[in-house]
Amino acid sequence: MKLGSHVSMSGKKMLMGSVEEALHYDANTFMIYTGAPQNTRRKSIDRLRIEEARDLMVDNGIDPSDVVVHAPYIINLANPDKDKRSFAVDFLTEEIIRADAIGAQDIVLHPGSHVKEGVDTGIAYVSESLDEVFARTEDLSIRIALETMSGKGTELGRSFEELRRIIDHVEASHRLSVCFDTCHAHDAGYDVHDFDALMRHFDDIIGLERLRVFHLNDSKNPRGANKDRHANLGEGYIGFDTIARIVHHSDYEAIPKILETPYVTASDDSKKRVYPPYKEEIEMLKANAYTPGLIERIRRNHAG
Ligand code: FE
Ligand code: FE
Ligand code: ZN
Numbered sequence: 222m223k224l225g226s227h228v229s230m231s232g233k234k235m236l237m238g239s240v241e242e243a244l245h246y247d248a249n250t251f252m253i254y255t256g257a258p259q260n261t262r263r264k265s266i267d268r269l270r271i272e273e274a275r276d277l278m279v280d281n282g283i284d285p286s287d288v289v290v291h292a293p294y295i296i297n298l299a300n301p302d303k304d305k306r307s308f309a310v311d312f313l314t315e316e317i318i319r320a321d322a323i324g325a326q327d328i329v330l331h332p333g334s335h336v337k338e339g340v341d342t343g344i345a346y347v348s349e350s351l352d353e354v355f356a357r358t359e360d361l362s363i364r365i366a367l368e369t370m371s372g373k374g375t376e377l378g379r380s381f382e383e384l385r386r387i388i389d390h391v392e393a394s395h396r397l398s399v400c401f402d403t404c405h406a407h408d409a410g411y412d413v414h415d416f417d418a419l420m421r422h423f424d425d426i427i428g429l430e431r432l433r434v435f436h437l438n439d440s441k442n443p444r445g446a447n448k449d450r451h452a453n454l455g456e457g458y459i460g461f462d463t464i465a466r467i468v469h470h471s472d473y474e475a476i477p478k479i480l481e482t483p484y485v486t487a488s489d490d491s492k493k494r495v496y497p498p499y500k501e502e503i504e505m506l507k508a509n510a511y512t513p514g515l516i517e518r519i520r521r522n523h524a525g
Contacts, residue, residue, distance in 0.1 A: 225250040226480040226499035236274035246499040250477040252289040255319050261312050266322045287477050290320035291329045298350035299333030299343040310350050314357045327366040327433045329400045332378035343377050348390035355393040366400040366434050371408035371449035379409045381426035399431045404438035410445035435478040437464050453482045453516045461511040468506045485519045496523035
């Protein structure tokens with residue numbers, strides 16, 4: 222089983238800190254943003270402390286090729302503004318070079334938002350942009366994992382068919398994979414409770430060989446709400462059992478599974494003291510048994 226969470230990469234420690242954080246959670250994989258997800262300021266590759274971090278991973282049973290990188294969510298390859306689209310292409314190209322230097326095999330990307338241009342134009346822009354990015358990084362084998370989206374606003378990638386259309390339009394499509402996010406798929410209207418049937422559908426439309434990353438999140442909203450609000454495991458409409466089944470499913474053992482559940486806050490309106498629940502959530506998933514009241518206990522003990 223390959224199980225972890227998103228972790229931070231910042232300060233002086235950079236990737237070393239990410240590995241230490243993952244080890245603290247008893248994870249054997251993890252996902253990072255190479256900088257703040259909402260901006261594009263990045264440190265140069267030689268300051269990421271990649272070599273030391275890789276040694277620390279190997280010494281502790283983390284396969285460096287299981288590290289997942291997430292591109293910042295402000296990149297919109299479907300931006301109707303040509304200059305902004307070309308900035309997104311430039312930035313994603315740099316980001317892929319960084320992710321490759323880190324050793325990741327997949328960089329997760331939100332396909333984009335068509336804003337007001339409509340799905341067809343949006344898909345055409347995304348595909349053109351991806352062609353350009355792949356042409357500029359021809360010598361690299363790292364894949365871009367298109368994430369299944371919730372369908373909020375004008376997001377592209379809300380259905381397997383939309384992802385398929387992007388894949389079909391991209392020339393170097395062997396470098397496209399898919400990240401399946403449980404919260405997003407549920408919010409987009411898919412029934413993740415009937416997981417095997419859903420994966421057969423995924424196989425029909427996209428092909429299971431493209432599935433390379435899972436994001437495991439419960440959802441604060443009912444199926445089909447198109448909201449994208451993640452919940453802690455067992456605290457939402459998906460429920461613990463469905464997510465635990467994916468973790469323990471023998472068909473998907475080799476695929477990194479990443480938690481992006483919310484940090485626990487003191488109360489719903491206070492963000493002052495926050496606590497990442499990943500150590501506890503990972504422990505609960507490994508044990509394959511839901512602990513009722515876990516998040517409330519974390520709130521009392523760590524985020525009060
Ligand atoms: Fe994402
Ligand atoms: Fe996600
Ligand atoms: Zn999300």
